[in-house]
Amino acid sequence: MSATDVSTARPELDRALRELRDGAEHWAGLPVPGRARVFREVFDAVAGTAREWAETAARAKGIPDGSAAAGEEWMSGPYAALESSAAYARAYEAIAQGRSPADGLPVRAAPGGRTAVRVLPRTAQERVLFHGFRAEVWMPPGVSAEQVRREAGLGAGTVGTSGGVGLVLGAGNVSSIAPLDAFYELVAAGRTSLVKLNPTFAGLLGVYEKALAPLIRIGAVRVVNGDSAVGAYLARHDGVDKVHVTGSRTTHDAIVWGRGDEADRRRTQGEPRLAVPITSELGGVSPVIVVPGRWSDADLRFQAEHVATMRLHNAGHNCIAGQMVVLSDDWPQRDAFLTQLRRAFERLPARDPWYPGSARRVAEAVAAHAGAETINGRVLLESTGDDPACGTEYFAPVLAWTRLPGTGAGFLRAAVDFANERLEGTLGANVVVDPATRKSMGATFDDALAGLRYGTIAVNAWTAVGFLLAGATWGAFPGHTTEDVGSGIGVVHNGHLLAGPERTVVTGPFRDFPRSVARGELSLFPKPPWFAGARTAAATGERLTRYAAAPSWGRLLPVLVSAFRG
Template structure:
């Protein structure tokens, strides 16, 4: 937009100039409100964004992958692995999200008119019980073979009061022709792709113009984001600015044009934002209306639920490998990092599993805990547990590379919490999000389960003990995601059985992974699923609202209880991820070149160019050695 166009001046002289400039860019009166744009125009914007992703000009902008590796305190070979993985994850997450959004909107616009085939997820539909509708399963990704997911929904019923929404009294902020409305996205501090997905979800899906305030840990994301989001920025629907101070952020959120805030972060941050908005809108809005102005993806004491039954040694090893990998990735500073291992007290293999878990935690390498406050928080948590009398075991492991320095505090500490309701039980590690290298084990007392072994195979332990314990938020923090592990001995179709389906229906977590790491639940949100805390968890510990729903399955108010159920392959299958043997950077780069394109031939061509370039530079690097050998001869 031209700088000579009329604007609605940001009414906040105390804000720094960069903030006023960013706000004014979004408040131009000549800019059509994003909420009123025709779907075809939004499709055009999305397709331009996809082409910007394909260009890969963003992949080294401001050397952000190297700066991220430096943030992670990773030098040398570990830095190269980190950079390649970061670019790969950013690329696949963005491509999946935008491609799925385009497919969903094209079906909405063209479906009936042109007899367009519905997306695969919408073709498969079944019912579980009286009020649960399940869409899927469909393949999660071509790069994740053997993994499928479903979207489970429950219709709201205002008359019966079932599945009461947390947002009945909403502020409809972006549905009019008023241009004086802006959404603020507070960038995440722990992953580089989260902020831009949050921006896309707010602009494309919810049609809100967005001002992104970057997290102070990741200022260098401004460069790649600017390239990818240029189609939104040039139309006046996106601007970004760096963090200045907490006080400036408070002033920004209090600006009269800010009608929505999205947060990916901590529960305490979300509560602080709510207080700021309450003060800014105290005379105009009710408490519930202010809460409806905030969407958030917060943390969780992510449970890893081991079903009872007979596991092979290989199955136990693979469960341990997945839990250890999830815990040690990013040194546990992820909202979906495994935190609580939930075991049946009477399970005969529990001691063997503990051995396998400790072996994996000691085998997979340790990375430095870079996130501010993480080490201090977890050190304090472990010290409190020791004073309480809980057994705490440090799983000492090698560093991720010879050049990377780690300390004893960086290693995972396993805390034995005991059994709820029995002497010596320590609930403290379950009631907070560790966001660091602490892993707890709790045993649920299933001694009252007088069922026969055959009925136990029908999910009685999960239904009678695990689900009630986990759904009660006095027992464990959050409802974002969890994993359930079940042995092959229960039969290949056990997950389809009615008792197990009832368990899935009853478990109030936003994403449930079966025999898989819960991190792939986020992947599902970019493919038509959702990501967010469960809506029936009314405390909001894991946030409010969701990311995804790109086919409109949930919609706005049509469904108030929804979740994603992800199915991994058999536990006999070797897990995809292992921190001790990450894919070589060149492999990730080649795959990225192959898939980050709108044409297979283009992808093959770019991959071949990359391979030739790497071979050339590798050959050049050996010339000094060759010269010395020739000279010696």
């Protein structure tokens, strides 16, 4: 559907919402096995569209043919959609057989009376593919393992009750976000979705219509293009029962409260302009806490590239990009690490920022921070810990660092407090720590993780790994409201349909293979293919997507070979 201007598109938009209302009734009456079959059909449609999807997304971002950066579009586009649709099909199939979608998932006790549910690795092939990685969903304190299994499923098994019609306002930076949001609305709440694309992805409309054809055919999804006026018209339409937005806090507040004097008046009077519920994922200033230890020169280089990747992936246009590196002022290797970080900025392939407004945000960052360095088109700056870098998500190739006193557990506690109290948002936090230092802290380290109030935490990994894992949850730390929305309200993805999750914790290896094994880590994982310096990222991303479309040991081997060559 090609609606672009609200003045001419209203009849088309109104018709789409009526069709979605009928589709919601159809979905409500569809037995659970039928819902599973629909998501298997979606899986097949995504697989058949994967190349066109990845290549169209790459063109939208100006990625040249043959560039390693094209791998990002395979992994964050069709690969993520394949994993998600397969996970939901499995969840429906479990429910149809009288089982819980959480059956078979290992659980353990986590700090603070929490239950941790392991969602990666799930199969023998995942153990090989993600060797050295683990992901858990932590439930809030007091939730038992039995309760996790009993309550998993959300609305997926409810037949006969319509969830109504929702509006999904799609993000403009990662091509799988809007489809995955629509999937979750349908599975978790039985709600059909009108997906309004961000203008940056207008050229993907045809791809989405092919990939989502099974859902479009039964009236479960409609996809339209449109500007902000189209979004505003739809958000206030009486045919919309709920809104989900991925974007910025500014966009969310404009939808809920309006702008300027109107917003101030509505907030004061407690009268939002949005009359229906809203969920959201809104980004923030993500910390990268570097716990001081005794690192080799190779460790310094590898982790500097790791941290640089957290910022430079997708040219810096990620809501989960690392933005604030927290270093110990008492770490003897602090300056050596910063030197390696500068070298990584110099060495990693240059990319032109493509998201609208990037140049302005970069200029604002430089102007607000004395001594900011521009390196190969990227900005590295020192933050005082109380300046714009702490409260402004730059959404551009701008990386800040700050210093705190202390070492070991004392530094980690101070860094957790800094991240919780001084940085904007609660979407994701990264912690880098060598195995020996982590071991020396014992339970204190896990207690510190429990104290980090973030929706996804990555230890020796990047929180974006949590985004890609269909079984993980994705969203802000619980507790935000429309009045103070922070990084958003609610979660998405959540392929095992866990009820009321608190956070996802991803753990990876500190070193890549073979250094990992040589230094006593049980990990055979090479340099990750999402690293900005991975030379074979395009081939690996494509092979990974082909594997996801038809998982087998035979298709897994080419993925591993390509990744090791990177």
